[in-house]
Amino acid sequence: MNLRQIIFVISLVLLAGIATSCDDNRSAQDAGNIAQSLSGNDAGGFKRVQMPREFKFPQDFGPHPEYQTEWWYYTGNLTDPSGRDFGYQLTFFRRALSPHDIKRESNWASNQIYFAHFALTDIENGKFYSSESWSRGAMGLAGAQSAPFRVWIDNWSVKGEGKNFTLKAEDSSVSIDLLLQPLKPTVLQGDKGLSQKSGEVGNASYYFSQTRIDSSGTISIDGQKFEVGGLSWLDREWSTSALGEDQKGWDWFSLQLEDGREIMLYQLRLKDGGIDPFSSGSLIGTSGDVTPLKAGDFEIEVLDTWKSPNTKVVYPSKWQISIPKHDIVLTVIPLLGNQELLVSFTYWEGAVKVVGDGLSGKGYVELTGY
Numbered sequence: 266m267n268l269r270q271i272i273f274v275i276s277l278v279l280l281a282g283i284a285t286s287c288d289d290n291r292s293a294q295d296a297g298n299i300a301q302s303l304s305g306n307d308a309g310g311f312k313r314v315q316m317p318r319e320f321k322f323p324q325d326f327g328p329h330p331e332y333q334t335e336w337w338y339y340t341g342n343l344t345d346p347s348g349r350d351f352g353y354q355l356t357f358f359r360r361a362l363s364p365h366d367i368k369r370e371s372n373w374a375s376n377q378i379y380f381a382h383f384a385l386t387d388i389e390n391g392k393f394y395s396s397e398s399w400s401r402g403a404m405g406l407a408g409a410q411s412a413p414f415r416v417w418i419d420n421w422s423v424k425g426e427g428k429n430f431t432l433k434a435e436d437s438s439v440s441i442d443l444l445l446q447p448l449k450p451t452v453l454q455g456d457k458g459l460s461q462k463s464g465e466v467g468n469a470s471y472y473f474s475q476t477r478i479d480s481s482g483t484i485s486i487d488g489q490k491f492e493v494g495g496l497s498w499l500d501r502e503w504s505t506s507a508l509g510e511d512q513k514g515w516d517w518f519s520l521q522l523e524d525g526r527e528i529m530l531y532q533l534r535l536k537d538g539g540i541d542p543f544s545s546g547s548l549i550g551t552s553g554d555v556t557p558l559k560a561g562d563f564e565i566e567v568l569d570t571w572k573s574p575n576t577k578v579v580y581p582s583k584w585q586i587s588i589p590k591h592d593i594v595l596t597v598i599p600l601l602g603n604q605e606l607l608v609s610f611t612y613w614e615g616a617v618k619v620v621g622d623g624l625s626g627k628g629y630v631e632l633t634g635y
Contacts (some may be wrong), residue, residue: 310364311505313467317457320473323426326501327411329471330377333361335503337409337416337423339432340519340629341443341480342616343495351484351493352386352600352616352629353441355423355434357416359402359409377402379409381418382608383434385441386616387486388600393615394486396436397608432497435485443482445497447475450553454529455545460502462533463509463543470504476519476527476549496521498629511535514634516565516581518546518597520619522626525551528593530558530586532565534634548591556591563588571602573613578635580605580613595621597630 311333329335337357344350362376379402384395398418400407409416415424421434423445430445452474454460460472478497483490498519517531530546546558564587571582584597597617604615612633619626 311361313505314459314469314471314503315467317459318471320451320453320458320471322451323414324411325471325473326414328359328409328416329503330359330361330366331364332503333364333505335359336501338500338502339423339445339497340614340616341478341495341497342521342627342629343480343484343493345491345493349491350388350600350616351491352384352388352604353484354382354384354614354629355421355432355441357381357409357418357421357423373401373403375401375403377408379407379418381421381434382606383421383436383439383441384604384606384614385439385484385486386601386604388616391601391603392486393601393604394436394439395606395608432482438487440485441482442484443480443493443497446479448477448479449475449549452476452529452547452549452553452555454547455557460545461543462506463512463541465506465509468506468509470502472500472502474501474519474529475499476529477521477525496627498527508533509541511537512541514632516633517631518565518584518586518628519630520586520595520597520617520626520628522619522624524624524626528586528588528595528628530563530565532560548588548593558588562590568596571599573603573605575605575607576611578605578611580632580635584630593621593624595619595624597628599630600627 312331339355341353358380360378366376380399382397386393400418402408407418413426423432428446432443432445434441454472458471458473459469461469476498480497481494484493513534513536515531515533520528527549532544533541535541542560544560548556566585567581568585569583570579572579582599586595597619600616600618605613614631617628617630
């Protein structure tokens, strides 16, 4: 069960507690047991990802309710005119409670749960802000649609038509308002958009990315506004299955090089300490051409670690990435050590810089299962 599916399970637990007025002192261990019991027994009736499909745009930006889980994952690095750097993450998740909509008399009824994370990294001040929101897909509280494209929870949203999108989110202390314009063709990850996550048939997702998105707008921190510009990245996935039982978590990299190329890599970590052979990635050329990368095509070496003062979890915090066939050796360094999201499910996701022999850039890294 991967992070993005666990997040939904935990959100269901939280919503169930609110709806039924359950004991507010439910322990973390109890929540883990509920998550474990839900992960393996509630997938019946949903479609499974088993073979490549034809993608249709812009329709596939919208929801796929025949699959149990999906997400819209935006990350980016932004800079104001003075050179002050910021990172952001805004991610939306949809989780279905059942494969078929159940008709009820109440307009509040829904079998769709939406969940989102919003994070902002203020690198100059060494501060990291994170928050979450969840709601049911009813009464306009949350939802997703394809024509025109929109995904939202309350006042957090991404929407647009054609090549222009707007992204907005705010909590009590920070907000973001961006115009997004993709600069390259959409990338189909894996095998023509089918991303196999383990050896089991159906343990896979449909996965596409927009790897270089021109981004401009404003961010606000404690009432102070900054005009910003930079690059964003979208990962778009939907599936029904979890990861394999022997998999512990993953390290995911989205790197935007200043020479116009991008690199996506994910390394699936096994419970025995090994690396799963279904780890994968891609190298995107300056014109948008895609070279798939298999586990044997790259190596990720941890050079340093960071220990969270909040959770005491030790995360990797500096890496060397080697892609020998393409003469690429990169060092990836977090722009801020503490980019740990302390929400329903704790994990590290943050802005990084990239340095190498004649290479530089920025990106984002997600670390789960630590």
